Structure formats: C-alpha cells, structure tokens
Amino acid sequence: MTRFLSIYSDLPDEDKETLRVIDRSCFIGEPHVFHRQDLIVMVADEEGSIMGFLSVTTKGFVERTGVLPKFRGRGLQREMIRCAMKRFNKLRTYTRRDTDGRISAWNFVECGFKYVRKSDEFFYLSWKRARRRRKKIKGTV
Numbered sequence: 001m002t003r004f005l006s007i008y009s010d011l012p013d014e015d016k017e018t019l020r021v022i023d024r025s026c027f028i029g030e031p032h033v034f035h036r037q038d039l040i041v042m043v044a045d046e047e048g049s050i051m052g053f054l055s056v057t058t059k060g061f062v063e064r065t066g067v068l069p070k071f072r073g074r075g076l077q078r079e080m081i082r083c084a085m086k087r088f089n090k091l092r093t094y095t096r097r098d099t100d101g102r103i104s105a106w107n108f109v110e111c112g113f114k115y116v117r118k119s120d121e122f123f124y125l126s127w128k129r130a131r132r133r134r135k136k137i138k139g140t141v
C-alpha cells in the first residue's frame with residue numbers, strides 16, 4: 001500500500017474540518033479542538049484520502065492520534081510517531097488503559113518512548129532524544 005506522510009503547522013480551517021470528521025471515527029465523547037499552532041502529522045493514500053493523524057502541541061505533547069478503522073494494523077501510527085520524533089527533541093503523551101490505548105502505548109514504546117507513570121486509568125510516556133557523545137580528540141595540542 002502506498003502511503004504519504006505530511007507534516008503541517010498552521011493547518012487551514014477546511015483541513016481542520018476533515019480532521020474533525022476523522023477524529024469522530026476514531027474517538028467517542030467530546031470532539032477534540034485542534035489548535036492553529038498544533039503540528040499535525042497526516043498519513044494519506046495515493047488519492048490523498050487521509051488514513052490517520054497525530055497532533056502535537058508546540059510544547060511537544062502528543063495530544064491526539066488515530067487511524068481510521070479500515071487502515072488499522074498496518075503500522076501507520078508508528079510511522080506518524082517517528083515522523084513527529086524527527087521534529088522534536090522531547091515528546092510526551094498519555095494513553096488510556098483500554099484496548100486501543102494499550103496498542104497506542106505499545107507503539108510509542110516501540111518507537112523509543114518510556115513509561116514514566118501508570119495510573120489506574122492512564123499510561124504516561126515520554127521520549128527524549130539521546131545526546132550525541134562528543135568524540136575525544138586525542139593527540140592534538
């Protein structure tokens with residue numbers, strides 16, 4: 001399956017509407033409010049139809065991530081997480097402890113996130129880019 005990943009900041013209002021529709025197919029409860037400053041990673045098929053999204057606040061908090069039911073089980077969430085990781089040095093998130101929340105938490109862990117806390121309801125995870133070791137230059141004056 002061909003897929004295209006895109007990153008947006010300052011998403012236009014009409015695209016936000018599309019995002020809201022997809023969000024409704026992934027989550028029950030209150031509709032999520034996407035803010036203008038959020039960084040949005042989207043994965044689309046060759047016709048440009050969106051299959052999934054991930055939103056990150058300017059402070060590196062992964063706020064919302066969903067893949068449309070018919071495209072699940074193909075590793076799309078992990079691809080979007082890795083895409084966001086290229087843009088930030090630190091990220092954090094939390095997931096519910098229900099079935100999809102667990103799948104989501106595993107995907108974050110597979111991408112390098114660590115559990116920082118577990119409550120009865122949520123998993124809290126974070127990731128920090130490893131600092132590169134400076135090479136010691138031997139023998140120079």
Ligand SMILES: CC(C)(COP(=O)(O)OP(=O)(O)OC[C@H]1O[C@@H](n2cnc3c(N)ncnc32)[C@H](O)[C@@H]1OP(=O)(O)O)[C@@H](O)C(=O)NCCC(=O)NCCS
Nearest residue numbers: 026065066067072073074075076077095096100101103104
């Ligand atoms: C959680 C979610 C984002 C995972 O997205 P995804 O791209 O399907 O994730 P993956 O492809 O890695 O699938 C993870 C596992 O789920 C299973 N799976 C989930 N849905 C599946 C489906 N419809 N068909 C087959 N396998 C499925 C697979 O076993 C897969 O494990 P594997 O990679 O070891 O085979 C997606 O299920 C979702 O949008 N859920 C609703 C919203 C939500 O709860 N988001 C998380 C908020 S905390």
